Amino acid sequence: MESTLDLPVAVIGAGPVGLAAAAHLLENGLEPLIFEAGESAGAAIEQWRHIRLFSPWRYNLDPAASRLLEASGWQPPRPAAVPYGGELIDDYLTPLAALPAIRTRLHTRARATAVTRAGMDKTSTRNRATTPFTVRVEHQNGGTRDHTVAAVIDASGTWSTRNPLGTSGLPAPGEDAAAYWISAPLPDVTGRDRASFAGRRVLVVGAGHSAANTLINLTDLSKKDPATRILWAVRGASAEKVYGGGDADGLPARGQLGSRLRRLVEAGRIELHTGFGIDSLTPTGSGVGIKALDGRTLETDIVVPCTGFRPDLGMLRELRLHLDPAVEAPVQLGPLIDPEFHSCGTVPPHGARVLAHPEKDFYLVGMKSYGRAPTFLLATGYEQVRSVAAALAGDQQAADTVHLELPETGVCSTDAGTSSDIPAAARPAAEQAGCCTEPSPGLIGFPTGLAHGRSGSN
Numbered sequence: 001m002e003s004t005l006d007l008p009v010a011v012i013g014a015g016p017v018g019l020a021a022a023a024h025l026l027e028n029g030l031e032p033l034i035f036e037a038g039e040s041a042g043a044a045i046e047q048w049r050h051i052r053l054f055s056p057w058r059y060n061l062d063p064a065a066s067r068l069l070e071a072s073g074w075q076p077p078r079p080a081a082v083p084y085g086g087e088l089i090d091d092y093l094t095p096l097a098a099l100p101a102i103r104t105r106l107h108t109r110a111r112a113t114a115v116t117r118a119g120m121d122k123t124s125t126r127n128r129a130t131t132p133f134t135v136r137v138e139h140q141n142g143g144t145r146d147h148t149v150a151a152v153i154d155a156s157g158t159w160s161t162r163n164p165l166g167t168s169g170l171p172a173p174g175e176d177a178a179a180y181w182i183s184a185p186l187p188d189v190t191g192r193d194r195a196s197f198a199g200r201r202v203l204v205v206g207a208g209h210s211a212a213n214t215l216i217n218l219t220d221l222s223k224k225d226p227a228t229r230i231l232w233a234v235r236g237a238s239a240e241k242v243y244g245g246g247d248a249d250g251l252p253a254r255g256q257l258g259s260r261l262r263r264l265v266e267a268g269r270i271e272l273h274t275g276f277g278i279d280s281l282t283p284t285g286s287g288v289g290i291k292a293l294d295g296r297t298l299e300t301d302i303v304v305p306c307t308g309f310r311p312d313l314g315m316l317r318e319l320r321l322h323l324d325p326a327v328e329a330p331v332q333l334g335p336l337i338d339p340e341f342h343s344c345g346t347v348p349p350h351g352a353r354v355l356a357h358p359e360k361d362f363y364l365v366g367m368k369s370y371g372r373a374p375t376f377l378l379a380t381g382y383e384q385v386r387s388v389a390a391a392l393a394g395d396q397q398a399a400d401t402v403h404l405e406l407p408e409t410g411v412c413s414t415d416a417g418t419s420s421d422i423p424a425a426a427r428p429a430a431e432q433a434g435c436c437t438e439p440s441p442g443l444i445g446f447p448t449g450l451a452h453g454r455s456g457s458n
Contacts, residue, residue, distance in 0.1 A: 005150070007031075007132055007148060007149050007150035008030075008031040008032060008033040008105075008149050008150065009025055009030050009031065009032055009033065009149060009150055009151045009152070009153060009392060010032075010033050010034075010035065010112075010115075010133065010135045010147065010149040010151070010152045010153065011025070011032050011033065011034045011035070011153045011155060012035050012112045012115075012135070012152065012153070012154045012155060012156045013035075013036060013037075013154070013155040013156035013157055013366070013368075014034050014035075014036035014038075014040075014041040014042070014043075014093075014097065014106060014108070015041070015042055015044060015045065015093075015155065015157055015366070016042070016045075016060070016062065016088070016092075016093065016366075016378060016381070016382075017062075017155045017365055017366030017367075017378070017381035017382065017384070017385060018034060018036070018153075018155035018156075018366070019034070019041060019062075019065060019093060019096050019097065019102065020062035020064060020065050020381070020382050020385050020386075021153045021155055021365065021385035021388070021389065022034050022102055022105065022106075023062060023064035023065040023067075023068050023096075023102075024062075024064045024385050024386050024388075024389035024390075025389045025392070025393075026064075026068070026101055027064050027067075027389070028389045028390060028392070028393035028395070029393060030389065030392060030393055031105070032105050033105055033107075033147065033149060034102070034105055034106045034107065035107050035110045035111070035112050035135070035137055036106065036107065036108045036109075036110060037109070037110065037111035037112075037156075038108065038109070039108060039109060040094070040097065040108055041089075041093045041094065041096070041097035041106065041108075042088065042089040042093040042094070042097075043108075044157055044159040044160075045085045045088060045089055045093070046085075046086075046089060047159070047184065047186065048085050048186040048188075049084060049085040049086030049089060050084065050085065050086065050188045050190075050191055050192075050217075051084065051085050051186055051213055052082060052083070052084045052085075052213075053082060053083055053084070053085065053088065054082070054209075054254045054257075055082065055378075056079060056080050056081060056082050057076070057077040057078065057079050057080070057081050057082075057083055058079035058080070059378065059379050060083065060088060060092070060378055060379075061076060061092065062382040062385075063382070063386075064386065065092075065096050068096065068099055068101060068102070069092075069095060069096055069099065072095075072099055074095055077091050077092070107137070107139075109139060109140035109141075110137050110138070110139050110140075111137065111138045111139075112135055112136065112137050112156070112315060113136050113137065113138050113144075113315050114134075114135070114136040114315050114317070114318065115133060115134070115135050115136075115152055115154070115315060115316055115318070115319055115362070116133070116134050116136075116318035116319065117131045117132070117133060117134070117318070117319075118131055118132045118133065118134045118148055119131070119134075121318055122317070122318045122319065122320060128360075129360040129361075132148050132149060132150060133148070133149050133150070133151065133152050133361075133362070134146050134147070134148060134149075135147045135149055135152060150361065150392075151361035151362065151363075151392050152361070152362045152363070153363050153365055153385065153388060154316070154362070154363065154364050154365065154368055155365050155366040155368065155381075155385070156312075156368055157366060157367045157368055158309035158310060158311050158312070158367050158368055159309065160312060161309055161310050161311065161312045162185055162305055162307060162308070162309050162310075163305075163307040163308045163309060163310055163372075164305075164307065165182075165205055165278045165281070165303070165305055165307060166278060167235065167277040167278060167279075167293065172278045172279060172280050172281055173279075173280040173281070174280050174281035174282050174283070174288075175281050177281070177283055178281040178282075178283050178288045178303070180283075181283065181287055181288040181300075181301070181302055181303055182302075182303045182304075182305055183196065183302055183303065183304050183305070185210060185304070185305055185306055185307075185309075186210055186213065186214065186306075187214065187304060188217075189202075189214065189217045189218050189221050190217050190220050190221050194221065196302060197218065197221060197228065197302065198221060198224075198225040198227075198228060199225050199227040199228055200227075200228060200229075200301040200302055201229045201231065201287065201299065201300045201301045201302075202218055202228065202229070202230055202231065202300065202301065202302050202303075202304060203231040203232075203233060203290060203298060203300035203302070203303050203304070204218070204230070204231070204232050204233070204303075204304045204306060205233045205234075205278065205303060205304065205305055205306060205307060206234070206305065206306030206307050206308070207234040207235065207236055207239065207241060207242050208242065208306055208308065208374060209242070209254065209257060209258075210306040211232065211234075211242065211304075211306035212242055212257050212258065212261045213257065214304050214306060215230060215232055215261060215264070215270055216257065216260055216261060216264065218230045218270075219264050219269050219270065222269070229271070230269065230270045230271065231270075231271045231273065231298060231300060232265075232270050232271065232272045232273065233273045233276035233278070233290070233292075233298070234272070234273070234274055234275075234276060235275070235276065235277045236274060236275070237274055237275055238274055239261075239262075239265070239272060239274065242258060242261065243258040243259070243261060243262045244257075244258035273292075273296070273298065275292075275294065276292045276296065276298075277292060277293040277294075278290060278291070278292065278293075279291045279292055279293045281303075284299070286301065287299060287300055287301040287302070288300060288301075288303060290303070308372070308374050309367075309372075309374075310328070310371070310372045311328055311364075311368045311371050311372070313328065319357070319359045319362055320357065320358040320359045321357045321358070321359060321362075322357050322358055323371070324338075324371065326338060326372075327339070327370070327371040327372045327373045328371030328372055329364075329369055329370055329371035329372075329373060330354065330355050330356070330357060330364060330369060332350075332353075332354045332355075332356075333350060333354050333355065333369065333370075334371070336348060336350065336354075337370055337371075337373040337375055338373065339372075339373050339374060339375060347375060347377070347380065348404075349380070349383055349402040349403055349404040350380075350383075350384070350387075350402055351383065351384060351386075351387025351388065351391075351399055351400065351402040352384075352387045352388045352390070352391035352399045352400075353391075353399070353400060355369060355384060355387075355388065361392065363384075363388045365381060365384045365385050365388060366381040366384070366385075367381070369381075369384065377404075379404060380404060383402055383403065383404055387399045387400075387402055
């Protein structure tokens with residue numbers, strides 16, 4: 001960054017990983033400039049504050065952010081307690097965002113819409129690596145401003161771009177027309193959104209823990225309003241993956257969730273439809289008809305889409321990115337996180353080298369760095385931004401020494417080459433890389449199915 005030393009580093013998204021990036025930049029003597037599309041830090045999490053996380057506080061706090069907070073007299077939550085999304089905001093993100101070191105650099109209601117090189121489009125090459133970036137930002141007051149920065153860390157997450165209900169990666173025929181009857185991915189069915197679900201036929205679509213949370217909350221609702229009918233559709237031949245390891249699960253909260261869900265299905269409280277790939281949706285006036293690929297049909301009043309998320313790459317159109325063709329993650333990271341072969345615990349620690357693109361000093365981090373893979377660990381995002389901040393500060397040795405603390409095995413460390421030299425052709429073998437092994441021992445920062453975490457909400 002020789003010609004841009006006096007410029008700030010843009011951080012897009014003020015979720016846990018975005019604010020952690022800012023804290024690590026400050027520790028490395030760099031100036032962060034944080035853009036958050038929502039009203040406040042953690043705005044995406046606010047939409048699912050009623051959901052409990054799987055992992056205890058000790059794995060949900062970034063070390064550099066904690067050091068900033070502790071210097072102000074903040075007392076960390078009890079390490080073994082397992083927080084809800086709202087507690088993650090109220091007890092961690094909000095105090096962090098209120099610190100002068102962060103507050104003075106945080107712009108809320110500021111949506112980044114494009115990133116490019118100043119005065120260059122994607123085709124321009126000469127002096128590209130030493131040319132500052134331009135980040136175009138739309139502010140809620142109606143103004144649009146271009147900000148000149150030395151580097152860009154995109155921690156904007158994937159919450160705003162859910163996967164469609166259709167099975168081919170596209171919206172099913174009729175899905176757009178049925179939008180009125182499709183809810184948010186994690187509605188608060190027993191609280192804020194209760195009126196939309198009580199006494200109605202509700203179809204939950206998906207085979208992750210977002211679906212499990214919603215289904216269990218719906219059964220709690222049905223105790224008070226028995227007219228509520230709960231249907232569950234999964235594409236696979238069974239729901240065993242969602243039920244998980246039960247009492248043997250490395251994350252007790254996750255195991256309990258799966259065990260409870262199994263009991264509710266077996267008791268007939270939830271009507272499970274397996275092998276139900278959605279072919280089409282047809283609005284019926286009062287609700288929507290759902291047709292499966294095999295011709296089966298369901299009638300429902302409202303659909304809850306727990307189908308996962310994907311990155312919005314539109315604002316990065318003018319950058320030179322190198323993305324894995326399958327999961328749309330940085331190309332070196334893609335084989336390590338491919339959900340065909342990996343779960344949370346099989347991804348080795350990785351940092352700036354693995355996250356690098358041909359566009360020098362641009363990084364995707366947090367959930368967005370995982371593209372379409374739903375296996376993100378919040379602690380992994382913290383290690384990503386620690387490494388990236390070190391690399392931007394010129395401390396390559398610190399950037400290359402990546403590590404990830406596991407509750408059962410201590411600290412995993414690897415040099416820059418360990419996690420970046422696994423070719424796409426060796427995806428199954430990649431599961432053995434590093435020291436993170438099944439079962440995932442407890443680093444999940446967010447509910448599975450929500451892909452464990454939305455790094456921001458931009």
